[in-house]
Amino acid sequence: MMQYGLLVMGAPYSSPAPHSALRFAHAVLDRGHQVAGVFFYHDGVHNASSLMAPPQDELNLHDAWIELHQQHAIPLDVCIAAALRRGLMSESEAQRHGKQAFNIASPFELTGLGQLLELQQRSARFITFA
Amino acid sequence: MAATNALLVIIRHAPHSSNWLREGLDAALVAAAFGQPVHLLFMGKGILALLKEQGSGAPGQKATLPTIDMLEMYDIDKLWVTKEALQNMHLSTDSLVDGVTLIAEREVAGLLQQHTKILNF
Amino acid sequence: MILHILTKAPGSSAALQMQQAVAGQDSVVLIEEAVTAALDPTWKAWQQCQSRIYLLSEDLLARGLATIAVDNQLPTLEMGGFISLTEKYEKSVTWY
Amino acid sequence: MMSDQKIYRYLDSQKKWALDPEGYLVDQFKWDETAANLMAEEEELTLTPEHWEIIHVARDFYQRYEMAPAMRPLVKATKNALGEEKGRSIYLMQLFPGSPPKRIARLAGLPKPTNCL
Numbered sequence: 052m053m054q055y056g057l058l059v060m061g062a063p064y065s066s067p068a069p070h071s072a073l074r075f076a077h078a079v080l081d082r083g084h085q086v087a088g089v090f091f092y093h094d095g096v097h098n099a100s101s102l103m104a105p106p107q108d109e110l111n112l113h114d115a116w117i118e119l120h121q122q123h124a125i126p127l128d129v130c131i132a133a134a135l136r137r138g139l140m141s142e143s144e145a146q147r148h149g150k151q152a153f154n155i156a157s158p159f160e161l162t163g164l165g166q167l168l169e170l171q172q173r174s175a176r177f178i179t180f181a
Numbered sequence: 182m183a184a185t186n187a188l189l190v191i192i193r194h195a196p197h198s199s200n201w202l203r204e205g206l207d208a209a210l211v212a213a214a215f216g217q218p219v220h221l222l223f224m225g226k227g228i229l230a231l232l233k234e235q236g237s238g239a240p241g242q243k244a245t246l247p248t249i250d251m252l253e254m255y256d257i258d259k260l261w262v263t264k265e266a267l268q269n270m271h272l273s274t275d276s277l278v279d280g281v282t283l284i285a286e287r288e289v290a291g292l293l294q295q296h297t298k299i300l301n302f
Numbered sequence: 303m304i305l306h307i308l309t310k311a312p313g314s315s316a317a318l319q320m321q322q323a324v325a326g327q328d329s330v331v332l333i334e335e336a337v338t339a340a341l342d343p344t345w346k347a348w349q350q351c352q353s354r355i356y357l358l359s360e361d362l363l364a365r366g367l368a369t370i371a372v373d374n375q376l377p378t379l380e381m382g383g384f385i386s387l388t389e390k391y392e393k394s395v396t397w398y
Numbered sequence: 399m400m401s402d403q404k405i406y407r408y409l410d411s412q413k414k415w416a417l418d419p420e421g422y423l424v425d426q427f428k429w430d431e432t433a434a435n436l437m438a439e440e441e442e443l444t445l446t447p448e449h450w451e452i453i454h455v456a457r458d459f460y461q462r463y464e465m466a467p468a469m470r471p472l473v474k475a476t477k478n479a480l481g482e483e484k485g486r487s488i489y490l491m492q493l494f495p496g497s498p499p500k501r502i503a504r505l506a507g508l509p510k511p512t513n514c515l
């Protein structure tokens with residue numbers, strides 16, 4: 052049994068990276084390994100948007116990540132600088148920046164890049180999807 | 182060179198094309214800020230980040246050069262570039278900032294093997 | 303020893319850079335758009351990484367390239383095989 | 399003009415200096431020593447010549463690198479400008495208790511260091 056860390060840097064519906072990462076995560080778990088965490092960086096931060104509304108008969112990636120979290124308690128960390136730049140923020144960040152709306156909520160957590168490096172340090176295997 | 186615990190950050194994207202370059206450099210800076218030794222390998226168009234005559238601010242984005250200059254303040258002093266990549270772009274070392282180390286393309290594979298941690302941008 | 307994951311087609315700068323970085327004991331997994339390499343049996347990487355380069359079958363199937371990969375006698379693996387490779391190789395680098 | 403243009407409150411009664419929700423200057427170019435002193439007063443800090451030296455190190459750093467310094471480069475820049483004795487994190491912590499990079503950036507009229515750094 053090993054700890055896997057995943058880095059996702061592709062945006063939903065413009066890159067196949069999030070789909071690959073999700074399939075990979077499920078396959079890793081099926082093998083009896085653990086996923087220590089998923090870190091969203093670059094355009095990957097869009098995966099965390101709760102305002103994502105794809106057609107009903109298409110996989111909602113945001114919800115798929117939450118399901119993964121709910122089933123396996125996997126942390127979903129989002130780079131705060133990459134997110135804010137792209138218009139993704141939590142309620143508290145929205146207040147801090149004087150914005151009217153927010154689109155990031157638990158279990159997605161806005162966090163610093165230090166978390167990415169920490170995830171890489173403590174994962175036996177670290178796989179990037181971009 | 183023996184195995185190293187330094188983080189190798191590979192930079193492959195040019196300034197003013199996407200945010201890959203800036204976000205790659207940010208990752209390098211954060212690692213260094215946390216005290217991790219960081220080495221940089223510039224491949225392909227990533228080399229354009231090292232051109233010393235880059236203007237500032239154009240077009241409406243932060244310039245890259247000040248960040249490249251700032252690397253030494255984070256004690257990031259290994260900036261590798263391959264001779265072949267320079268030749269492919271018809272560039273000479275004179276056009277690059279100081280402190281760049283030229284290596285041969287065949288050394289790249291070895292460099293990756295030596296680093297236990299790698300982030301590829 | 304490194305597991306290289308390529309997500310872009312042969313001829314992309316990601317593919318060229320990966321080819322520069324592959325060492326003797328490394329393996330390569332082609333996923334996403336990289337599986338279009340099945341269309342090109344003359345791609346240099348097939349020789350360079352002989353017997354250690356694999357196409358992800360799910361991504362081939364999705365793109366209608368599975369039969370061509372078989373016809374060209376190219377090695378494929380399922381997601382489980384991909385996981386096995388990540389178990390074997392401590393390090394991986396994704397080229398995109 | 400920095401990205402955070404929302405005015406949350408003013409530093410002074412004449413409304414010369416607008417502040418964002420975190421107390422940073424909305425318009426960096428309006429920074430002067432009076433503004434720095436007023437902000438320091440809010441933080442119950444009295445700016446001595448030793449504080450000013452460091453504020454100028456941070457401003458010079460921003461001029462050159464277009465980024466407010468995080469702790470590690472701030473220590474190095476201080477060492478380069480003011481010598482070994484002052485170029486130590488403990489010295490900066492004594493002058494600006496808490497998070498020196500954030501406090502110095504505010505007092506020096508620089509954008510706050512990005513959350514990641």
